[in-house]
Amino acid sequence: MATIRPFRALRPARDRAGRVSSVPYDVVSIDEARQIAAGNPLSFLRVTRSEIDLPSGTEPYADQVYAKARENFAALREQAPMVEEDSPSLYFYRLRMGAHEQIKKHERTRRDKEDDRTRHIIELGAQTGVVFLTYRSTDEIDRCARAVTADAPLYDFRAEDGVHHTVWKAGTAEAACLVDAFRSIPALYIADGHHRAASAARARAEMRTRGNSNDADAFIAVAFPEIQMQILPYNRTVKDLAGATPEQFLAALRARLPVRDGRPTPRGKGEVSMFLAGKWYAVDLSAAPPADRSRASGLDVALLQQHVLEPHLKMGDVRTDKRIDFIGGARGTAALEAAVNGGKAAVAFAMHPVTIDDLMSIADEGGIMPPKSTWFEPKLRDGLLVHLI
Template structure:
C-alpha cells in the first residue's frame, strides 16, 4: 500500500529509462479523461508535423487551453516531429502525397531543400520565393503535409486513447482496492483509538470557496446530494447553469446509461467545479475565516458555526457517530472528495452548548454576505463571515471546552472526509498533520436549537394477512384506540397507524418497556423488534423492498396518500427521536436503527466549500 516504497529502486535505473518513464506518464496521464488526452495528443502531433516553423509549442498550448484540454500531453506530442522525422519522413512523405494529388509541373531546383534551410528568420523570404517560382509545388506540399499530419495525428489519437483508458482502468482498480483497505484499516483505528487526557473539540477556520455574487447564491446552492434521486436532481438543476447539483450530482449531465458511480461522473464533477472557478462564479476567500450559518423554518431559527474539523477527531471519537455506513455509499463520497479535491457538502454536527452560541450574537448583528429564501420549501438561509483574528481565536478557544460533538446528519460525508485525509496523508511522506487536507467541512449547531422530525414507515403489503388478522396480531403488542382524525403520536412509545382509511393510536404494552437500553427503548427499535420482524417478516428494513420510509417534512398526508392510492397497505407514524436519545446512544458507543432521525431544514451545498489544498 505504500506506493513510495519502490522509488529507491527506480532511482537506480539509467537516466534515459527514468526520463522515458516520466515523459510516458505525462503524455499518457492515468488520472485524466482519456478522450481529452487523446485530442491533446492529436493536436500536438498535428501541429508538430505541420510546418509551424518554431511555433508548435505555443500553438499547441493555445489550442489546448481554448478547448480546455490537458496541455502537457500535447506539448510532449509536439516532439514526435523533430529534425530526423520531419526531414526524413514527414516532409518527403507529405510532399509525395501532395504531388500525387495536385500533380504539379516539373521544377529545376530542390524544393524540399528549400524547406530544410527555412528558419524563423528567413521563412518569409523562402516562402515568397517558393510561392513565386513553385506555387503548385508549395500547394502540393501543404496538401500532402496536412494529410500526413492528420493521419499520423489520428494514429497517435487512437493509441493515446487506448493507453490512457487502460492505464486509468488499472489505476482506478488499484485506487478502489486501496480505498477498501483504507476503510477496513480506519475501522480498526477507530476501535483501537483512545483519547489521552481531557477530550476537547478542535475547530479550524478556512478559506471558503463560495459564490462571488450574493444575488446568485440561491441559484448556486442546492439541497444535499442524497435527498433526491437522479431524475429529481436533473429537474431541480434545469435552467440553473451554475447549480451546485452539477458538482454533487454530476451524472445529471451525462447519459442515463452512465452509472452514478462511474469514474466519468467524478471526473465531470471536477470539470464543473473547475469551470465555475474559471468563470468567476465562485472564488476562495483571501484569508482563513469562520462563518455563521442561520437557517429559518416556520419561524424557528438555528445558528451553526461553519468550520473545519480534523480527521483525527473522527478517528479518536471526539466526533461521535450513531449510524452504520454503507461501504458503497462511503466509497462514492470518498472518490468524490478525492477527485474534486474538495468537501463539496458539509457534515451536520451538534453539541451540548456551554455558552458558545453567545459568541455569535455580535456577528449576527452585522450585514450578512448571503440572505435568501430557498424556492419550494420557503426556508431561510443567511451567512455571516467572521474574519477578525481575535474573534476567531476566542471562538476556537471556547469550543475547546466542549468535549465531543455528534454527527446529526452526514455519516457518509464525515467518513469520506476523514478517510480522504488519511489517503492524502499517506501519499505525502512529509505529512505533518497541519495540511489543509487533514480537515473536512462541518457545521456545528447547538443541540438546544435543533428539532428532529418523525421518520415514518409505510408497508407495501400485510404479509398475507387480512386487515382484521393484522389488527388481532397488533393487539398482542399494542393497546389500540381508534382516532377520530389524522394526528401525530402524542408521546413516546406511541405509534399511530393508518389502515383502511382509519387512524389508530397504538401504545406499546408496558411489559415490553422494562429494562431497556438506550437503543432498545427507541420507538423505531421497538416497532422493528415487535412488529416489523415477527408480523411483517422484515428482517432488515435497509434492504427490504416491502417497506419504505417517509420523512416528517412530507407530513402525515403523504402517508394517507400512499395507502389510499393502493401503493401501500398501511402506515405507521412515529414519535420523533429526541436529541438526548441520539447523544446518549452515541456516548454509549451504540448504533441507532436505520432511518431513526430526520432533520430539517437541510443544509445547502455550495454556499461554503472546503478545498483540500
C-alpha cells in the same frame, strides 16, 4: 476538547448564492434532483448528484458519474463564479423556517454510500457537503456568535422552499474567540452527516497513501447548540404485508400489541400511528419489552422494528431492505396516505420524534440508534462553502 479551525472556503459570488446552493444530495431522489435543478445551470446538485446530467437509468456509482461531477464542478467554479478566500476563516450560519471521542456518532453507515462520497471527495479534491454537528451550549460560544452576527452578513437569501439562509464571515478576533471557546466543549455530536464524516476520514487515509493529503486532515462542518435543534419524525412505509391481507396483518398485530382507532399524528412517545387500508390506527408500544436495557433499544423506532417490522412484515436490515421507504417529517402525514392510497405502499407508520437528549445520551453511552431515526429541519444548503483538499 473540541478542536475547530478556520479554512479557506471556496464559495459563490454574493449575488449567486441562492442559485448555486442546493439541498443536500441525500435528501432528494434523482427525479426530485432533476426537477429542482431544471433551468438552473448553476445548481450545486449538478456537482453532488451529477447523474442528473446523464441519461436516465445511469448507474449512480458508475465512472461517468464522477467524471461528470468533476466536469460540472470545474464549470461551476468558472461560471458562478466560485471564489476561494485569500485566508482561512470561520463562518456563522443561521437558518430560519416558519416563524422563526471529540466527535460522537450515533448511527452506522452503509459501505456503498461511504464508497460513493469517498470517491466524490477524491475525484473533486473537495468536500462539498457539510457534516451537521451539535453540542451542549455555553455562554462563551454564544458571546462569540453575537460578535460575529453584529456585522453585515456575507449571504442573506430565501431559498425556494421558504427557508431563510444567512451566513456571516467571522473576523480574525471573532474566529479566535470561537476556536478558544470550543476548547471547553468536551464533545461534538454528529446530528446528520455520518456518511460524510466517514467518507472524509477514508479520503484522508487514501490521499495519505498517495502522499498528497493537503488539507484533508479536517472535514467541513456546521455546529449548532442543542437548544436550537429541531428534530422531526422519520416516518416509514412498507411496500407489502409479507403475503398477508390487511385483515390478517391487523389481527396478528392486535394479538401482540394494543391497537385502536387513531389519528395521523401519535399522541406521544410510545405510540405509533399506522395507516392501513385507508384508515389510521394507534399502535401502543409503551408496554412492549425492549431488546435490552440500553436507551437506544427503548426508542419507538427500535420497538417498531422489534415488535412489528421483523415479526409481522419479515423486515430484516432496514438499511438494505428495498421494501421499506423512509419519509422525512417535513413532508407530513399526507405523504404517507398518498403512498398507501396510490399503491406504492401497503402500510405506513408515522413516528413520534426522537429528542436531542436521546441522541446525545445514546452517543455518550457509545450506543447506536436504529437507521433513519432522526430528521432534522431546516436542512443546510450544499454549495455555500466548499472545503478544497
